[in-house]
Amino acid sequence: MKIGILGAGQLGRMLALAGYPLDLDFVFLDPATEACAAPLGTHIHADYVDEHALAEFCVGVDLATYEFENVPAKTAEFVAGRIPLLPAPVALTVGQDRLSEKTLFDKLGIPVPRYMPVATREALEIAVKNVGLPAVLKTRRLGYDGKGQAVLRKAEDLDKAWAAIGGQPLILEAFVPFEREISCLAVRGKSGELRFYPVVENVHRDGILRVARPRADDPLQAAAEAHATRVLEHLGYVGVLAFEFFVASGKLYANEIAPRVHNSGHWTIEGADCSQFENHLRAIAGLPLGSTALRGPSVMVNFIGNTPSNEALAAIPGVHIHHYGKAPKPQRKVGHATVTAGNDAELETRLAQLQALVAAVES
Numbered sequence: 578m579k580i581g582i583l584g585a586g587q588l589g590r591m592l593a594l595a596g597y598p599l600d601l602d603f604v605f606l607d608p609a610t611e612a613c614a615a616p617l618g619t620h621i622h623a624d625y626v627d628e629h630a631l632a633e634f635c636v637g638v639d640l641a642t643y644e645f646e647n648v649p650a651k652t653a654e655f656v657a658g659r660i661p662l663l664p665a666p667v668a669l670t671v672g673q674d675r676l677s678e679k680t681l682f683d684k685l686g687i688p689v690p691r692y693m694p695v696a697t698r699e700a701l702e703i704a705v706k707n708v709g710l711p712a713v714l715k716t717r718r719l720g721y722d723g724k725g726q727a728v729l730r731k732a733e734d735l736d737k738a739w740a741a742i743g744g745q746p747l748i749l750e751a752f753v754p755f756e757r758e759i760s761c762l763a764v765r766g767k768s769g770e771l772r773f774y775p776v777v778e779n780v781h782r783d784g785i786l787r788v789a790r791p792r793a794d795d796p797l798q799a800a801a802e803a804h805a806t807r808v809l810e811h812l813g814y815v816g817v818l819a820f821e822f823f824v825a826s827g828k829l830y831a832n833e834i835a836p837r838v839h840n841s842g843h844w845t846i847e848g849a850d851c852s853q854f855e856n857h858l859r860a861i862a863g864l865p866l867g868s869t870a871l872r873g874p875s876v877m878v879n880f881i882g883n884t885p886s887n888e889a890l891a892a893i894p895g896v897h898i899h900h901y902g903k904a905p906k907p908q909r910k911v912g913h914a915t916v917t918a919g920n921d922a923e924l925e926t927r928l929a930q931l932q933a934l935v936a937a938v939e940s
Contacts, residue, residue, distance in 0.1 A: 578587045578862060581638035581660070583610030583652065585620060587901040587910065588644035590837050591846070593617035595854035601862070606634045613902040614644075616739060625652045635659040642816060642861050646672040646720060646836055663815040663861040668836040671812070675717045675748045675833065682831045685807040689831045691821075698739050705735065714738045716745060726784065728752065753830050755823035756808040760789075760841040761801035764817045764856045765809045767863050772856065773802045773934040774849060774869045774929040777841045778820075785908065789841040790876040791848060797822075800829050808834060817842070817857040833856035840879070840910070847897045847915045848875030873917060874924040878931055885934035890914060897925075 578601050582589045585607035593614060595605045603618030612620060619637070623630030626649055634641070640661040646669055653666035657771070671677045682689045693704040695714065705712065710732075716725035727738035729749075758781065762774040776795040780788040795801075805820045819839030821832040842853035851859075851867025859866055883905045884890075890898050893916075900912040916931055918924035 578637045578640075580858070580861070581606065581634050581641035581656075582614070582618075582644055583607075583625065583641065583648045583656070584644035585609065585614035587613055587903070588619055588646035590901065591843070591854045591899075592623050592644065592716070592838065594641075594859060595846075595852055596763050596858050599855070599858060599862075599864075601858060604634060604637050606630060622791065624800075625649050629649060631655050634660075640861060642837075642857070643669070661861075664818070664836050665813060665815070668812045668814055668818070672834055672836040673718055675715055675750075676746070678833055678857075679748070679750075679831075680866070681808070681811070685804075685811060687804045687807060687831045688829060691751040694747050695749050698735075698743060701739060701743075701749065705729065705732070708749050708751050712759055713750050713752055714740055714742065715748050715750065717748050718746065720735060724784065733914070752792065753823040753825050755825050756828075757824040758832075759797065759801065759822050759824060759829075760790075760796070760839065761798075761805045761820045761822070762839060762842045762845070762853055762869075763802070763809060763818065763820065764807040764860055764866055764869070766860045766866050767815055769810075770866055771806065771809065772866045772869045773805070775871050776801055776841065777844070779841050783908070784908070786840050786879055786882055787881070788876060789844055791844055791871055791932055793871050795829075797824065804829065804831065816860045817853050837866060838889075841877075843899070843913050844875050844877040844915045845869075846899070847917055848872055848877075869875055873919065875915055875917045875933050876924060876928055877913055877915045878928070878935060879940060880911055880914070880935065882907045882909055882911065883938040884912045885938050889934050890931070893927055893934075895927050896931060 581604045585605035599766045606621045608624045656662045679692050695701045711730045714727045757778045760777045764772045777789040778790045778797050817838045819835040823830045838853050843851040850870045895917045897915045903911045918929045
């Protein structure tokens, strides 16, 4: 079977790495000249709205998926009109727009922070009166890794925030004084079969995920699974979906969904019986889903901007190195490492060593 992937970044790269043992081949469509997944398959170098290139893409594959949610809706519709595209384009449409997400969560009875759409400077004033402060003003589309957001703590912050991101569709959300940020990684097969990975506790800095740690027996596992199930069933979803939540006073508040494999699930390559990447491919190809059970204590650390040397990383027991083939660049995800161990104490020791190496190359 040959699978097409819209996008050829690190997620596409890891999908291909998971797919080759299953005897799957890959075609990528991506406008980037040096897309990091390109060496793992055929790379159609073209814009996402290039219909000639899209037609070539569709002829060469049995089915398609995507590795990020900002593929243009018209691209998804073009592909879906010719070959199976999973997850279905409706999931992409919802995941691209924060207002659509929040509206869906409301409809499904999933708790969300107070929110209002904002289209003008005057509408921002009205939204602040209704939502209250502190609040977060966000672009409805494209914002990623902390981009396209502004925190409003006092009335004087409105002008600066509007100058930074105003003039486009926005949403104002009440600031959640969260104790934790977690994600629920779910996979749904073509038959409706559902599997869930252990809840992942995430640590961000400057809006970028730094550390993701699966938590066995997390008290909010069942609630997170219930919320994710509502979304999966409503969308008729097939594949891996990540659902991000804030935890405040022991309660979950929906933040956003990512209709694709997700950074907070990279630990699953070594830390779970079947990785999120393999399970996504199993789901869209109609294969039985693999076990999502945690193999043992593990944690993932992102490499942002630069990576420690292989020699230093390999000297730490239980460290599994993943380079993305990307040139070093500030605030850019260029790789990650997953640490595994036999017990929690051992994991903490190894994690501290890894984080020291990461801090040294980021400084």
